[in-house]
Amino acid sequence: MMVELIEPIMLSIQxxxxxxxxxxxxxxxxxxxxxxxxxxxxxxxxxxxxxxxxLPPSVVGFVLLVTFGANSPIGEFFEWLFNQPVVFTWWAAVLASTVVAFPLMYQSTKTGFEAVDTEIEDAARVDGASEKKVFTKISLPLAFKAIVTGSILSFARALGEFGATLIVAGNIPGKTQTIPTAIYIAMDSGNMETAWILVTVMIFISFMMLLIVYYIKPGK
Known part of the structure; x- marks a missing residue:
């Protein structure tokens, strides 16, 4: 029982x-x-x-499966590089989670950087600051809250990814089974106790993530 709970939780966090x-x-x-x-x-x-x-997660998963599958040039390259296929491994779960979480991070950071006053950046350039210093000393700190918000939302989205992960990584207990897929299997097999525990874990983590986002919003 404990193994059924711990393994998908730890893998999902990883x-x-x-x-x-x-x-x-x-x-x-x-x-x-x-x-x-x-x-x-x-x-x-x-x-x-x-x-x-x-896009529906199943579409994302299908595209990833075709792109990184054993019959694709990219899939063959990675299989040659790592001596094993990418699909149906926990790395495939990372890939799927990255793809679905990226838009949240991108949108948040883009909005944050757009809010940075360009006159401040230009003033730093006039004073002799390099583009690297303008980015690290001015743009990045001023957009920090947006970056943190995007990071938290991306983590929560990656943690809850189901459809694309199921297609491209499968549902192998102890290897690719994450919390969402474990919940699906538990429900399908009638193991409602396990399902409820995992659902509670997901709700708690998601609630805490959103609570942090609320408190770091500008003006808080």
Whole structure:
């Protein structure tokens, strides 16, 4: 009983942490670039970046499965590189969680960087600051709350990912079974006690994440 509970919880946290770390780095960089860049086709690029947010998880999972499956060039490359396929491993769960969580991080950081006064950045450049210093000493601190908000929401989204993960990573107990897939299996098998415990864990974690987001909003 304890193993059935602990394994998916620990794996979910591990997957969510790695996925969140990835989207924090990528989301912050891409959000900063898109907040300041002006070019033709920007709307198309932004739409593609946000697409996983509105697509059904099954569609995201299908695309990932086709893209990283054993029959695809990318899948073959990763299988050669790591001597094992990516799909149906816990790394596939990280990949799925990263893809579905990225739009939340990107949107939050982009909004945060857009709110930074460009005159302050320009004044720092006039004073001789490099682009790196402008970013690390001015832009990043001023957009910090938005970055933290995006990080928390991305973690919560990665933790609760189900559809795409089920398709691309499967539901292997002790290997790829996360909390959402464990809840699904517990319900399907009539093990309502396990389902209720896992549901309670998810509700508690999600509630705490949203509570933190509320208290770090501007003006709080």
């Amino acid at each position: 997957v969510a942490c790695l996925a969140s770390l990835t989207v924090i780095i990528l989301g912050t960089i891409v959000g900063r670039v898109m907040a300041r860049a002006q070019f033709k086709g920007k709307v198309i690029i932004e739409t593609l970046l946000l697409l996983p947010l509105v």
